[in-house]
Amino acid sequence: MSIRSTKSYKVFMTPIVQANPIATAILGICSALAVTTQVLPSIIMVLAMTFVLSFSNVTVSLLRHVIPKNIRIIVELVVIASLVILADQFLKAFMFSVSKQLSVFVGLIITNCIIMGRAEAFALGNTPWYSFLDGLGNGLGYGYILVVVSVFRELLGSGTILGFQIIPQSFYEMGYTDIGLMVLAPGVFITIGLLVWAQNRYLGIEGHG
Amino acid sequence: MQHLVSLALESIFINNILLALFLGMCSFLGCAKNIKTASGLGLAVIFVLSITAPMNWAVNEYLLKPGALVWLSESFVDVDLSFLVFITFIATIAGMVQLVEMLMEKFSPALYVSLGIFLPLIAVNCAILGTSLFMEQRQYTFAEAAVFGFSSGIGWFLAIVSFSAVLQKLKYADLPKGLNGFAINMITTGLIAMAFMAFAGIKLTEG
Numbered sequence: 109m110s111i112r113s114t115k116s117y118k119v120f121m122t123p124i125v126q127a128n129p130i131a132t133a134i135l136g137i138c139s140a141l142a143v144t145t146q147v148l149p150s151i152i153m154v155l156a157m158t159f160v161l162s163f164s165n166v167t168v169s170l171l172r173h174v175i176p177k178n179i180r181i182i183v184e185l186v187v188i189a190s191l192v193i194l195a196d197q198f199l200k201a202f203m204f205s206v207s208k209q210l211s212v213f214v215g216l217i218i219t220n221c222i223i224m225g226r227a228e229a230f231a232l233g234n235t236p237w238y239s240f241l242d243g244l245g246n247g248l249g250y251g252y253i254l255v256v257v258s259v260f261r262e263l264l265g266s267g268t269i270l271g272f273q274i275i276p277q278s279f280y281e282m283g284y285t286d287i288g289l290m291v292l293a294p295g296v297f298i299t300i301g302l303l304v305w306a307q308n309r310y311l312g313i314e315g316h317g
Numbered sequence: 318m319q320h321l322v323s324l325a326l327e328s329i330f331i332n333n334i335l336l337a338l339f340l341g342m343c344s345f346l347g348c349a350k351n352i353k354t355a356s357g358l359g360l361a362v363i364f365v366l367s368i369t370a371p372m373n374w375a376v377n378e379y380l381l382k383p384g385a386l387v388w389l390s391e392s393f394v395d396v397d398l399s400f401l402v403f404i405t406f407i408a409t410i411a412g413m414v415q416l417v418e419m420l421m422e423k424f425s426p427a428l429y430v431s432l433g434i435f436l437p438l439i440a441v442n443c444a445i446l447g448t449s450l451f452m453e454q455r456q457y458t459f460a461e462a463a464v465f466g467f468s469s470g471i472g473w474f475l476a477i478v479s480f481s482a483v484l485q486k487l488k489y490a491d492l493p494k495g496l497n498g499f500a501i502n503m504i505t506t507g508l509i510a511m512a513f514m515a516f517a518g519i520k521l522t523e524g
Binding site: 141142186189196211212215216218219220221292301304305 | 339340407411500504506
């Protein structure tokens with residue numbers, strides 16, 4: 109049996125391609141928009157997000173027979189919030205400047221709908237191992253959109269990637285200027301819109317109105 | 318007084334919680350199809366925000382800040398519970414949302430049904446938690462926190478209603494396949510954000 113036909117592979121890969129949390133399920137956009145002005149904070153954000161997502165999935169899945177149905181949302185929130193505190197304290201201790209740059213958006217991982225959505229839709233009905241893979245896959249599916257968007261924004265908005273200058277100085281001398289709009293709010297909305305359009309074309313989805 | 322007015326105008330138009338800070342996007346995109354649902358949700362957000370922002374201010378001021386517990390006993394002067402900020406804020410918010418949900422089910426069942434899943438989702442609406450976190454980070458006073466919460470809500474309401482109005486017109490547009498749905502919604506939001514950016518040039522004189 110090849111690895112492609114195992115359930116683990118499927119659970120892991122589906123959220124990355126077909127059911128991408130950002131592009132197709134419209135979840136977790138807030139942070140995707142806010143942190144993507146530069147590539148580095150986006151990568152850190154993805155790591156923090158993936159950590160919280162996979163471990164909250166595992167924890168909720170382990171507790172799934174114990175949690176009473178009507179208070180499950182509160183229980184899930186407590187699990188998620190504790191993990192976010194861990195991630196936040198870690199960032200403050202070891203990467204202070206990035207954590208300053210991300211400011212409140214690390215805390216806002218708590219309210220990221222992807223985490224809550226996966227806990228509700230997947231972890232409550234599956235075993236810890238599959239839940240872990242599902243969390244990992246969703247984190248990476250979320251991550252690749254974030255990184256692609258931030259590459260566009262940093263390249264077009266400031267002419268750099270990860271702080272290295274990409275657009276040569278001679279271009280600026282010839283009159284090229286950075287697109288200021290890319291750093292501001294409207295730039296990111298339009299970038300994501302165009303990206304999703306491209307992905308829909310590629311996957312042959314007609315879009316849902 | 319003038320200071321509070323300018324804070325209100327700034328958080329409604331210039332630093333709009335949705336269009337400039339990107340908070341509360343999920344329910345923004347999910348509930349905008351119908352203008353009635355959109356305005357109902359907008360009102361719910363205004364309501365929850367204007368209660369939770371001052372409440373979380375009090376929680377932070379008297380329980381969590383470094384040295385905040387000094388009113389209990391002098392010996393607590395070194396206690397710093399500010400790392401608990403996330404978990405207490407979200408608990409306050411979840412409690413409030415539960416309350417609003419119960420009230421709404423009793424007094425306005427039609428609105429309750431049409432909001433559906435999105436009312437519990439206000440608890441995980443980043444606009445609510447984000448406002449509280451910004452308030453804590455910028456060290457607002459009580460009056461400023463109250464004004465900030467209320468006017469952020471108004472800003473969110475304005476954004477979702479105008480977006481919903483644009484969507485009504487877009488229904489009849491003949492869009493390319495693939496652009497339809499999420500992609501065109503993002504681009505529309507981008508254009509609305511651009512329109513709101515025009516307010517950024519307005520400076521209120523400080524009195």
